Amino acid sequence: MARLARTAALTLLAALAGLSAGAPARADLSDDAARVARMWSLSGARVARLPPLFIEHGRTRLVAITPPPAGTSGAAGIPGVAGIPGAAGAKADECLTAAFIAPRIVEFTLETSPLAGDVSALEGLVQRLRGRDPDEERRVHSVGGAAVITRCGPAREELGRVAVEVLSPRGAFDVVVASSSAPPERIEAILPERAFGPEAPRGDPGRPAEPGPLDARVARAARRARAEGALRVVPTEMSSSVVGTGQFSVKLAEGCHRIDLMAEVPSATVRRATDLDAEAREAGTGRQLDRDRSDAPDGRLDFCLGEPGVVEVPFLGAAGPVKVVLSDAHWPLPPFVPGHFGARARGNLAAALHRRHAPAPRAQPIAEAVGAQGDTLVPVQVEPGRCYFAAAGLVRGELRALRLSVELGDHAGRDDAGDGGEGAGVAFCSDLEESAALRVGARGNSAVWVLAVWPMD
Template sequence: MARVAVLSLLTALAGLSVGGPARADLSDDAARVARMWSLSGARVARLPPLFVEHGRRRLVAISPPAAGAPGAAGAAGASRAPGAGRARADECLTVAFLAPRIVEFTVEPEPAPGDASALEGLVDRLRGREPDDERRVHSAAGAAMITRCGPAREELRRVTVDMLSPRGALDVVVAASSGAPDRVESILPERAFGPVAPRGDPGRPVEPGPLDARVARAARRARAEGALRAVPTDMRASVVGTGQFSVKLSEGCHRVDLMAEVPSATVRRATDIDAEAREAGTGRLLDRDRSDAPDARLDFCLGEPGVVEIPFLGAAGPVKVVLSDAQWSMPAYVPGHFGARARGNLAAALHRRHAPAPRAQPIAEAVGTQGDTLVPVPIEPGRCYFAAAALIRGELRALRISAELGDRAARDDAGDGSEGAGVAFCSDLEESAALRVAARGNSPVWVLAVWPMD
C-alpha cells in the first residue's frame, strides 16, 4: 500500500510539473507585441479591445503613450489606455491592430482637414468606387501595422477600421519610440505571410444605360417568358435616392423590376437599386434583392389580390424610378382551400421551376409541421408528376422536398426568403413514390400537393 501511495504522489507531481498544451489567443499575441516593443525601449500602451462589423466603419482615436510610462508595459500587463503625454518632435508613433488570423480588415489614417486626398476620396465614393489610396493598409494573417515619424505622427491621431470579414474583434497596441519598432510578423512568426498580390481595380460600376430602353427590355423579356402583360409605374426618389411604391396587384405570379434614371452629371453616386416586397398589413416578406446590379428584381406569387409595399434605396439622388410589374396568371388547379398564402406559395413553386400549369386536380394532398415527414403517394407507371410543398403559416428557416422512386431521387430546397419548393419526377415501373418534406423554423405548417403532368 505504501508503494502504491508513493507512486500516486509521484504521478500527481509529474502532472503538476508538465503544463498543458500552449495555446495563444488574441490577448496573448497583443501582450507579446507590447512586451517586445517595450523591451526595445519604446513606451507602449494597449487600447481597449474593439468589435467591428462589416459595413460599419470604426473610428479609433490614437494618442502617444505618456512620457515616463513604464517601458516594460507587457511584463506587468500593458496599460489599457494611452496617456496624454507630449511626444518628442522626432520620435515615431506605431499602431498595431491584431485580430484572429482568419479575419480580414483594413486600417486607414484619417486625412487632416483640407488635405487634398480627403476630397479625392469623396469624389471616388460619389462615383461609386472605393478610393485607391496608398494610405490604406490591408491586414495579412489578421494583423496590420502603421508607423509615422516626426510631424507625420499627426496622421495617426484618428484611424478608421473597415471590416472586410463579417465581423471581428481587434486588440490595438500603441508604441512611441525613437525609430520604427520590430514588425509584428517578426514578433509573431505564426502570422508571417508570403508575397501578397495587389488587389485589382474592378473599374467603375457598369452603366445601366437609358431608362426607357431598360424598361422596354424588361417588358420584352417578361413577354418572351409567357407573361400576360408588363405594367409600368413611376415615381421620383428622395434626395438620398430612397422611396417606396405601394401597388395593388392581382392574384398570380409577378416579376417586379425596379430601374432608376442615371443622372447626366459627371460626379454622381452609382446606381444600385436594392428593394424588397412586403405584404401590406402583415408585413410578410415576399422577396428581397440585395445584389450589386444597377436594377432590382423581385419574384413572388399572390394567392389573392392585395396591396404590396416595395421600399427601395440606391438611386443616384432625386431621379425618376420605374417599377415594371410583369404578370402571370394563377394556374387553375392550384388548390385554394388551404388559404391565400399556401395558394401563392404553391404557385411560386411551379413558377420557379418553370413547370407547365397543371391540367388536373392534385392526386394527393397532405399537411405537416416541423421536422421530417414521409408521405407515400400511389402513382401510375410511365407517367410524370410534380410535387410542391408550401408554407401555410409560421416562419421558415429551411424547407426541402424530395421524391424517391426505387434507387432514384430528386429534391429541391426553397430559396432564400421563399416559402415553397417543388420537384418533378417520372415513374418507369414504380407504382408508389416516397415524398419527404423537411421543414425547420418557428412553428411552420406546410401543405403538400402532387399533380399529374402531361
C-alpha cells in the first residue's frame, strides 16, 4: 500500500509539473524585478529589493539606497535564487547599482546628489555658459519604463539619496539594489522587451523665423484684438538692456487684458535671435497672473483683474539694447460677475468666461458655492431646454491644479485651469434633466474657491 501511495503521489507531481510547464508565462512588474535580481545574483552580486513605490506626477520622491548586507547575494523572496556567500565587507572599489523598474509606459527621471565639493557654484556657472547643465548631466531618463544608476568606488556616496520624478501621470516602481565588484549586466540584456532600437539623430531646424518689422507687428496685434472685441489697445515703449532684459510697470484698469510683447529686430547680420519670454505679476503681492515661455519671437500674456492695479511685466530674450513695445488690449468685465467674494475671485471668474469665449451673462447667477481644496460635488437645479455656464475661480491660497466638470444625464464636460491658471469654466445645456452635478477638484496650499452658475440665452 505504501508503495502504491508513493507511486500515485509521484504521478500527481509529474502531472502538476507538466501543467505548470505548459502554462503561459506571465510577465508583470514584480516578475521583471525578480528576473533582474536573479541574473545579478547569479553573477555574484549581493542583491536586495526595496519595498514597492507609488509616485504621482509632480511629486519628487527621495529614495534612500543602501548597499545590501554582506553575507548573501541572493535577495530574500526571489524565487529560484540560491544564497551565494558574499564578501565579508564592501571593498573600496566596489560598485553600487540601483535599478528602478516601472510599467513600460511610465516615463520618469532619476537624479543623484553630487559629492561634497564636486561642482562648485563658479564651475557650475561656467558650464552653463558653455551650454552644459551639470544638473541635467546627473539626471538619468527612463527607457521603456526602466532606469539604472551605477556608481563605483568613492562615487557610491552619490547613491545615498536618489530623487525620482515621474513625468507621466503616476507610476508604480520596483527597486533592485546590487553591490558587485564591477558594473552588473545591463538591464537591456536582461529585459530585452524594454529595449528600443537606435534613435535617429536630431535634424537641424535652422535659424528661427524673422518676426518682421516692429511697427507692422504692433499694428497687426492691435487689429487682431479689436476684431475680437477689445475696448481699447494702448501701447507702451521702453528700451531693453544690453543683455535683452527689462521690466514694464503699468497701471491697468479692471477687466480682462491681453499683453503682447514685441521687440525690435536689429539690422546687423550677426545678432542674437529674438525670443521674448515674460510674466505678469501683481505689484506688491508678487502673485503671478500669467507667463509665456514659448519659442515664438513675441510674448503674450492673458489675465483678468477684478479691480484696478499695477502689474509688473519682466521680460528677457530681446536681441540686445533695442526698442520693446508692450501692447495692452483691454476687455471690460462681464456684467453680473459677483464681486462680494473679493477682487481676486471676480477676476478669476471673468477669466473663465473670457478664455472660453462665453457670451456675457445677462442675469445674476442661479447658484453660488464656496469650497476648499479636494473634490467637491455641487448639485444645481436647472430648467429643461435651457443652457448654462458654470465657472470656478480661486479666492485665496495657491493652486497646483483646478478642474471643473459637469454631469448632466448622459452628457459630461470638464475644463482645467491649466498651468498657473486660477479659473475654469464649462457650458452645458439641459434637454429633459432638472438637475446637474458639478464637481470642483482643487489641489494646492490652503486653496479656497468659489463657483457661480449663470443662465445663458
